[in-house]
Amino acid sequence: MKALILSGGHGTRLRPLTYSQQKQLIPVANKPVLFYAIEDVIEAGIHEIGIIVGPNADQVKKTVLSRDWDANIEFIYQGDPKGLAHAILVAREFLGDDDFVMYLGDNILREGIVRxxxxxxxxxxxxxxxxxxxxxxxxxxxxxxxxxxxTIKRLIEKPKVPPSNLALVGIYFFKPVIHEAVRNIKPSWRNELEITDAIQWLIDHGYKVGWTKVTGWWKDTGKPEDILDANRLILDDIERNIKVKTNARIIGRVVVEEGTEIDENTVIKGPAIIGKNCKIRNAYIGPYTSIGDNCIIENTEIEDSVILEGCEIRNAGRILESLIGRGVKILKSDNHPRGRKLVIGDNSQLVL
Structure with missing residues (x-):
């Protein structure tokens, strides 16, 4: 059994963040979304993994290889994304004649794929x-x-009048016959080879297509609000783990990583996670907040937000439901503002 994980595409729904970062690398609870997929397939006993890469191939390779995985990982360049079935065509040599799971790398599935x-x-x-x-x-x-x-009669892509409320999750299991299917379908109106068309080809030609229903939560992290929602869901499962000494008031399930400094005037209310080597001073970090490594948060309240690594946020009032990219600076120059909802690209600077 092999795994094919997709980490290509342009991530247009997550711009401006994805102008400089591959969408599957955006962190949820301080871990790249792509890592959840890799962990799921390894948990299922699959140790041969191919990762489809595209515009930011080097970025994906560097991030994935920064961790020592219990798997052999091969990177497969797709180029322009021409559909999920096209990814299978591109990965033909890697997949060989083995069964495989195809896992969209911007999906998070709470229960994993073992069942x-x-x-x-x-x-x-x-x-x-x-x-x-x-x-x-x-x-x-x-x-x-x-x-x-x-049994499944047919698959319909975004129907105006849906025959059911059962949506396809971005995870599929295939035997090698799928290679014949993807060779025999034509591009859709989007000029892409659709995996739904390939599965429909199997059904139409008498092959056996099964299904299972997801019992826990599933998130496709394609939009900013999806990232925030997935962050909430992941943080709901964390346990308290404070790795530093601090006199700050810390309430509930909070994770604080090594090297972070938190002064006694700060309040942190979980569930929340704070990465390594941060400096938190006179701040309030509220529930469902993830703060990446090497951030400075000072004289600011943050709640229900995802702050990527290397941010500096000082005197910024109250920040709510925000997704803030790497290396962003938010600095206040006059009176305290009211709460602001922000989606800010990497390496931006915003003076309030």
Whole structure:
């Protein structure tokens, strides 16, 4: 069994952050989104991993290789993203004739994939997909099931009138026959080779396609609000771990990494995580906040936000529901502002 994890694309819905950073590398709870996918496939016993890369290939390679993984990892250059099925074509040599899981690298699945992989193997399926009930199926690929609910009749991409509320999660299990399927489909109106078309080809040609329903939460972190939501969900599961000495008032489940300095005038209320070598002075860090490494937070209140590494935020009043890129400086020059909602690109400087 192998894994194919997708970490290409331009991430247009996350601009301006993705002008300078690959979207799968944006951290959630201080860990790149891509790492959650890698951890899931290793947990499932898969140790041969191919990672599809695109415009920021070197950035992805450097970040992934900064950790010692219990897996052999190969990077496969896709170039311009031409669809999920195209990624399988590009990875043909790596995949060989092995079964594999394809995992979109900007997805986070709380429960992992172990149960879903076991279902794929035990059912001897040619393909198996993950589904979750959603309130807005018009925005997803959706499946129409048979009357008894046991088999898949068809897959429909973003239907105006959805036949169900079961959306496709970005994780798929395949046997080698999928290679024949992707060779026999044509580009969609988006000029992309759609994985839904390839799976439909399997169904139409009598192959066995199974499905499992996700029981926990799943997030596609394609937009700023999705990053913030995923951050909340991950932080809900953390445990208290304070690795430094401080007289600050720290309430609840809070993680503080090594080298960080927090003065006695600071209040931190969890769930929250603060990275390494930060300086937090006369600040309030509220629930559902993640602060990356090497940040300075001074005379500022931050809540329900994701602050990437290397930021300097001083005298900035109250910051809420914000996603702030690497190396950003937010400095206040006059009276305290009211709370602001911010999405700021990497290496910006904002004076309030």
């Amino acid at each position: 879903h992989l076991e279902h794929f193997k035990k059912g001897n399926f040619d393909a198996s997909i993950l589904l979750q009930e959603v309130p807005n199926p018009q925005q997803f690929g959706v499946v129409e099931l048979s009357e008894d609910g046991k």
